Amino acid sequence: MQEFFMILLGTALVNNVVLVKFLGLCPFMGVSRRVDAAIGMGLATTFVLTLASMASWVVETAILVPLGLGFLRILSFILVIAAIVQFTETVMRKLAPGLYRALGIYLPLITTNCAVLGVALLNIQEAHDFAQSLLYGFGSALGFTTVLVLFAGMRERLAQLSVPAPFSGPPIAFISAGLLSMAFMGFAGLTPN
Amino acid sequence: MITAAASMSALGLGLGLLLGAAARKFHVKTPPVVDEMERILPGTNCGQCGYPGCRGAAEAIAEGGAPVTLCPPGGRDVALKLAEIVGVDCSGGPEISGMTDIEPQVAFIFEDHCTGCTKCFKRCPTDAIVGAAKQIHTVIWDACTGCDACVQVCPTEAIVLRSKPRTLQSWYWDKPDQPLAALRTGAA
Numbered sequence: 001m002q003e004f005f006m007i008l009l010g011t012a013l014v015n016n017v018v019l020v021k022f023l024g025l026c027p028f029m030g031v032s033r034r035v036d037a038a039i040g041m042g043l044a045t046t047f048v049l050t051l052a053s054m055a056s057w058v059v060e061t062a063i064l065v066p067l068g069l070g071f072l073r074i075l076s077f078i079l080v081i082a083a084i085v086q087f088t089e090t091v092m093r094k095l096a097p098g099l100y101r102a103l104g105i106y107l108p109l110i111t112t113n114c115a116v117l118g119v120a121l122l123n124i125q126e127a128h129d130f131a132q133s134l135l136y137g138f139g140s141a142l143g144f145t146t147v148l149v150l151f152a153g154m155r156e157r158l159a160q161l162s163v164p165a166p167f168s169g170p171p172i173a174f175i176s177a178g179l180l181s182m183a184f185m186g187f188a189g190l191t192p193n
Numbered sequence: 194m195i196t197a198a199a200s201m202s203a204l205g206l207g208l209g210l211l212l213g214a215a216a217r218k219f220h221v222k223t224p225p226v227v228d229e230m231e232r233i234l235p236g237t238n239c240g241q242c243g244y245p246g247c248r249g250a251a252e253a254i255a256e257g258g259a260p261v262t263l264c265p266p267g268g269r270d271v272a273l274k275l276a277e278i279v280g281v282d283c284s285g286g287p288e289i290s291g292m293t294d295i296e297p298q299v300a301f302i303f304e305d306h307c308t309g310c311t312k313c314f315k316r317c318p319t320d321a322i323v324g325a326a327k328q329i330h331t332v333i334w335d336a337c338t339g340c341d342a343c344v345q346v347c348p349t350e351a352i353v354l355r356s357k358p359r360t361l362q363s364w365y366w367d368k369p370d371q372p373l374a375a376l377r378t379g380a381a
Contacts, residue, residue: 063204067196076204083208087215094219 004135011139014190017115018147019181024115028148029173031106033159038152041106042145046138048088048110049119052081053137056120057130077120085111115144151180226278227251233274234264237318239340241265254279266298266338298339298354300332306351313343313352334358 015021018028024045031041056077064070089107092100100107110116119140123133154176163172230251238246242263244253253259254275261275300321302313309327321337324330334357344352 059204063200067200069197069200072197072201076201079201079204079208083212086212090212090215090219093221097221 004131007132007135008139008142009190011136012143012146013184013187016143016147016184016187017119017140018144019177019184021118023118024113024144027109027113028151028177029170031109032148032152032155032173035149035152035156037106038148039145041109042141042148044088044106045110045113045115045144046141048081048085048107049116049141049144050134050138051084051088052077052116052120053123053133054130055080055084057123057128057133060124073121073124074117077117081116081120082111115140147180147184151177154180224255227255229278230254230275233267233271233278235266235271235319235338235340237266237338237340239266239318239338239342241340266340268298268339299334299337299357300339300343300352301355302330302332303351303353304329304331306349308349308351310348312346312348316342316346318342 011017017023018025027041027045032038059076059080060073064073064076069076085107089100092107119137123136126136128136155173158172158176167175227248228251231248234247234250236247238248240246242250242259242265244250244259244263250259250263254261254263261279261281262272264271264275300313302322307329309324309329311324311326311330314322314324314330318340319336319338321333322330322343323333339354339357341354344354
C-alpha cells in the first residue's frame with residue numbers, strides 16, 4: 001500500500017512529468033490559456049495515459065519480450081496509443097456525448113502528446129509490473145493535469161497584468177514556466193530517491 | 194525479420210478490427226437530414242456562416258437555430274436546396290430574395306499581377322487553383338466555392354471575386370425593377 005502511495009506521489013509531484021522530466025511540453029504551452037480548456041485537456045490525457053500505460057505493458061510482456069522484438073517497441077507503442085485514442089473517442093461519443101463535446105478537439109491531440117509515449121517507455125525501462133505501470137501512468141497524468149491547471153491559472157492572471165512589451169505573450173509564459181519548474185524542484189526533498 | 198513483420202501486422206490487424214467493431218457497436222446515429230444537408234453545403238469549412246465547419250452549420254439548421262440562407266459561398270442555389278429538405282417554404286420569401294444581390298461568386302486572378310508565389314494555391318480548400326512556383330496561377334471555376342480565402346492571402350491583390358457565369362442551375366428571374374402596379378398600368 002505504502003509503495004503504491006509512493007509511486008503516485010513520486011510521479012505526480014516529485015518527478016513531475018512536465019516540469020521535471022520535460023515531457024508533454026507542447027500541450028503545456030499550447031492549451032494553458034484558459035483554465036476550463038486546461039481541465040478538459042487534463043481529464044482527457046488522464047484517461048488516455050492510464051489506459052495506454054496498461055496496454056503498452058501488455059503489448060511489451062505478451063508480444064515484444066517473448067518474440068525478442070524490443071527494437072519495435074516505439075513503433076508498436078505508437079500504434080497502441082493511436083488506437084486507444086481513437087477507441088476512446090468512439091466510445092465517448094456514444095456513451096458520454098456531453099464530455100465528448102467538451103473535450104472535442106483535445107482528444108485527437110493526445111496521440112501526439114509525447115508524455116504518453118514517454119511514460120509507456122519509462123514503465124518498461126524501470127521494469128514495472130502491471131499494477132505499478134497503471135499507477136505510474138495515472139500518477140503522471142495527475143501531475144500533468146495539476147501542472148497544466150496551475151499554469152493556466154497563472155497565465156490567466158498574467159494576461160491581465162501590464163507586462164513590459166518585449167516580454168508580453170509567449171516570453172513571459174516561458175519565464176513563468178521556468179519559475180514553476182523551479183518551485184517543483186522543492187518536492188525533490190520529499191522522498192529519499 | 195518475418196516474426197517482426199508478422200507480429201506487427203497481427204497487432205495492426207487486431208487493433209484495426211477492434212476499432213472497426215467499436216465504430217459499429219458504438220455507432221452514433223446522426224439524423225439523416227444532417228448528413229444530407231452536409232452533402233449539399235460546399236464542404237470547405239470556410240466558417241463564413243459562423244459555425245465550426247459545414248457539419249456544424251448543418252446541425253444548426255437541423256435544430257432550427259439557423260436560417261437556410263446562412264451559406265454565403267453556396268448562395269441562392271444551396272439555400273433553395275436546403276429549404277427543400279428542411280421543409281421551409283421560402284420561394285420568393287424575403288430571405289431568399291435578399292440573396293439575389295449576393296450571387297454565387299468565384300475567384301478570378303488577374304494574370305498580369307500574379308507573381309506565382311503559390312500562397313493562394315496552398316490556402317485553397319478545394320484545390321481549385323492550378324499553378325506552380327513562379328508560374329501564373331489560374332482558377333478552375335467549377336471547383337471554386339468563392340470562400341474568399343485566397344483573396345486575403347494574395348500579396349499583390351491579384352485575386353478578386355466575380356459573379357459566377359450563369360448556367361441553367363444558377364439562372365433565376367431578375368427582380369422586376371419597377372413596382373408591379375406601374376407595370377400593370379403600363380400594360381393597360
